[in-house]
Amino acid sequence: MKRCPSCKGAGEVGVFVCGSRCECRTIVCDVCGGVGEVTEEKARWILDGRRAIEARRAMGLTTREAATKLGLGLAEFCDMQFGRADPAPLLKAFRIEPTREEPLP
Numbered sequence: 001m002k003r004c005p006s007c008k009g010a011g012e013v014g015v016f017v018c019g020s021r022c023e024c025r026t027i028v029c030d031v032c033g034g035v036g037e038v039t040e041e042k043a044r045w046i047l048d049g050r051r052a053i054e055a056r057r058a059m060g061l062t063t064r065e066a067a068t069k070l071g072l073g074l075a076e077f078c079d080m081q082f083g084r085a086d087p088a089p090l091l092k093a094f095r096i097e098p099t100r101e102e103p104l105p
């Protein structure tokens with residue numbers, strides 16, 4: 001298991017939410033489910049997903065535009081970007097080499 005790259009092992013993440021009023025809150029990390037650790041495969045998905053986000057931004061595409069371009073559903077595309085699903089199709093589409101070494105501590 002690897003330390004969760006999203007919450008850095010804390011099991012929760014700070015978010016800014018706006019409802020009836022705006023506030024800072026901590027919520028259970030949705031990447032590791034509050035455990036603070038993820039499998040090596042999932043850690044790689046998260047890192048590769050981040051690189052896919054950077055590549056998409058560099059191309060000036062919104063999430064919706066990129067998903068449409070690749071023929072993927074928006075939810076599916078989001079899951080890949082945030083490491084909830086294997087981002088391999090995004091890496092292939094954006095011509096990114098998958099992460100080989102493990103840069104996490």
Ligand SMILES: [Zn+2]
Pocket residue numbers: 004005006007008009010011012029030031032033034035036037
């Ligand atoms: Zn986490």
